[in-house]
Amino acid sequence: MKKTLTIAGSDTSGGAGIQADLKTFQEHGTYGMTALTTIVTMDPENGWSHGVFPLAIDALEAQLKTAMSTGIDALKTGMLATPEIIQTAAASIKANSVEKVVIDPVMVCKGEDEVLNPEAAEATRDLLLPLATVVTPNLFEASQLSGVGPIRTIDDMREAAKKIHELGAKNVVVKGGKQLEHDKAVDLFYDGNEFILLEDEKHNTTYNHGAGCTFAAAITANLANGQDVKTAVNHAKEFVNAAIKHGWKLNEYVGPVMHGAYNQK
Numbered sequence: 001m002k003k004t005l006t007i008a009g010s011d012t013s014g015g016a017g018i019q020a021d022l023k024t025f026q027e028h029g030t031y032g033m034t035a036l037t038t039i040v041t042m043d044p045e046n047g048w049s050h051g052v053f054p055l056a057i058d059a060l061e062a063q064l065k066t067a068m069s070t071g072i073d074a075l076k077t078g079m080l081a082t083p084e085i086i087q088t089a090a091a092s093i094k095a096n097s098v099e100k101v102v103i104d105p106v107m108v109c110k111g112e113d114e115v116l117n118p119e120a121a122e123a124t125r126d127l128l129l130p131l132a133t134v135v136t137p138n139l140f141e142a143s144q145l146s147g148v149g150p151i152r153t154i155d156d157m158r159e160a161a162k163k164i165h166e167l168g169a170k171n172v173v174v175k176g177g178k179q180l181e182h183d184k185a186v187d188l189f190y191d192g193n194e195f196i197l198l199e200d201e202k203h204n205t206t207y208n209h210g211a212g213c214t215f216a217a218a219i220t221a222n223l224a225n226g227q228d229v230k231t232a233v234n235h236a237k238e239f240v241n242a243a244i245k246h247g248w249k250l251n252e253y254v255g256p257v258m259h260g261a262y263n264q265k
């Protein structure tokens with residue numbers, strides 16, 4: 001059994017964050033573990049507005065010590081919320097020489113415009129990109145990390161991917177997803193040698209909460225299972241596409257993806 005770890009936030013509503021990651025790890029037959037960075041709540045009396053409760057650094061350190069002691073095959077990071085949390089995660093990944101590392105540089109939640117913490121972008125760039133086997137920014141995050149922007153075209157995505165690769169990430173997937181004006185859901189893969197366009201059917205839905213987390217978690221599990229990076233990313237794209245296709249309405253505010261859809265086909 002391969003061991004996968006997510007260092008990320010808890011999405012109490014269950015579609016994104018560690019909840020998405022664990023469900024996705026399980027769907028890929030890996031054994032999922034967690035190091036929780038922050039708890040995100042949603043207020044039903046206030047338009048589902050988000051509350052963010054970062055955990056104490058010593059609580060994160062203790063979790064990382066627990067999980068890392070088991071020998072992790074691959075890990076991902078998600079919402080890290082503060083520069084201190086990013087430093088702690090980066091130090092642990094380095095100290096434990098984890099080789100398969102997927103960085104999902106979560107900076108905003110869908111439907112919420114506010115950037116979680118502007119200094120977190122800088123810390124992600126300086127401390128996490130050099131450790132990344134794969135980094136999976138959406139257009140906004142790619143712009144924050146690369147300084148290219150606003151990113152509107154596939155050429156812009158290429159330019160950003162190149163910069164992010166120069167900053168130390170071995171492989172970059174810039175997610176055009178829903179944001180890019182295109183009739184397909186297009187992501188751009190770059191490994192320092194070649195650009196590959198990943199295209200799939202674009203679903204006309206707003207029930208896509210957790211898509212980014214699910215995509216990165218699927219890449220992580222595929223890497224843990226021994227797939228090479230390109231194969232891992234291609235399979236993850238298929239997995240998340242099925243999850244979005246079967247996204248559903250949890251309530252009037254949010255529609256999560258269906259993490260189990262791919263295996264239920």
Ligand SMILES: Nc1ncnc2c1ncn2[C@@H]1O[C@H](COP(=O)(O)OP(=O)(O)O)[C@@H](O)[C@H]1O
Nearest residue numbers: 138175177178185186201202203211212215240
């Ligand atoms: N409407 C959609 N139809 C099909 N694929 C999508 C759709 N929206 C996003 N995707 C894909 O889902 C994955 C996650 O992307 P996205 O939801 O844009 O990330 P994030 O949650 O970080 O903003 C990407 O592979 C993207 O292309």
Ligand SMILES: Cc1ncc(COP(=O)(O)O)c(C=O)c1O
Nearest residue numbers: 009011016017109210211212213
């Ligand atoms: C804990 C947590 N992580 C990550 C995200 C980002 O989710 P998505 O995969 O929809 O980009 C959210 C959004 O609500 C969240 O609450």
